[in-house]
Amino acid sequence: MSRRRRRRKDAPPHQQERWLITYADLLTLLLIFFVIMYGVSTIDAEKYEAVSSSLQTTFQSGTNILDGGPKIVGDNGQQLPGTKGNAQGGATDDEQQGQDEPTARELQFREQERQLASFLQTIQSYVADNGLADQIFVADKPQGISITLSDRFLFDVGRADLKEGATGILDRLAALFGTVDATISIEGHTDNQPITGGRYADNWELSGDRALSVLRYFIDARGLDPTQFQYAGYADTRPVGDNSTPQGRQQNRRVEITVLRQLQSDEAAAAQ
Template sequence: MRSRNRQRRQNKPDTRDRWMITYADLITLLLIFFVIMFAMSRLDIEKYETITQSLQLTFKSGDSLLEKGNGILGTADPYTQVNPPATSGKDDEGDKSSDVKADTPAPMTERELAFREQEEELLNLMNMIQQYIKDNKLEDQIHVSDLPKGISITLSDRFLFDVGRADLKEDSAKTLAKLASLFRTLDTIVSIEGHTDSVPVGEASKFKDNWELSGARALSVLRYFIDQEDLDPAGFQYAGYADTRPTGDNDTADGRQKNRRVEITVLRQLQQ
């Protein structure tokens, strides 16, 4: 008797984990539901219209049942809305014109136009200065570059000044006059910066240190533009940075020579 009961228990199916089958079916249905919802949310209108038109042309009768028409056999609900007629040529032209309007960029503001005009001026300025340097063989004395802040014109101190002095050399007047003629029509700020190497000024110098020397050299260039060329003082600014912004190695003669310079930068900004 006991053996029979034991055999029945062994043959009786285990129902403890049967709930997992129902749970797995539920998860599968939810997954299918969200997949369908995702697919419907990304419906491609052009492909949808192409498919519906293809089906209508194939069966040659009835409206699209998907769009609440009468169906292919005409047995659908007669009170539902019938498909709208095919778009006419005028509507197509309207759609095309709207597409053209959408692709047309918005007109630029006055300030944007002014910035574009200034960029063209700066490009022309750079090209003219480069040509002047090439024609006069001043490549070792003057260097021009296009920086994010503006067009930078770097002049060596040997081209502008004697050692330890801030008085302009007579030979530099021709080049400075050329630059003044180019600056005259610009609607922006011209920044003049003086730089020195790290060697202290001599005891016989009238300048206390490199700060005074660098500032005096920048001021001499500014004075030339204002006093000799009669440029508007409102279009200029100047500063002296001594040896705080080197471009070369102060431990070498060539590096110190690169650091002794005056930088004239035509800034990228509009006058208010």
């Protein structure tokens, strides 16, 4: 016991006071902490009031900066550079009126959508009333209103001359095309069975000629404007059914007529 006490008395002074270093470090850290807290808690009252007032006005008005609503202002109430609107942060009367009024192009598209909706409803009613649901398929697709006609309804096997019974639906479509300001696309499609003999060398010629026959009926027999139409033949490159089955091949032999969601003026400009 005496030896242990003697060793503690004889310990070097610097070892006995090492706790003071840790204590001093702790005090320094506390001092830094309180200085930072004090700095954070100091707020520029004027800037805070300006920002708070601007945000409150924005939320109350129901608009935002991207929509041309009130803008944040500087310390002295001036409008920040690069923002629109008047000195009070809002849009001018002329700008606000321009934002509320649709452009002529927007009005054209709205009118076209109204016409397409009426067109779709009329065709669907015609198909249902005449029991043609198994031969005529109508769908509202992103590119436009699509009317798919089975080749059994339009043509004899291996031919592109219109059947006499096909003119009823074509006449109905022709009457409706005059009510729509849009381009009409006519596409011919076949299955993948090769053509042997006859007038056509392959399915490309047959599909193209079938689409052309429908187009010529609208233009020659019904007197529609040729600039409203376009046509193409795709042979068997765009199947909708399985060509390994009779049912699938029958689905692929078709003519698709699409009233496009595209203004005729836009298509004319793109073609130039």
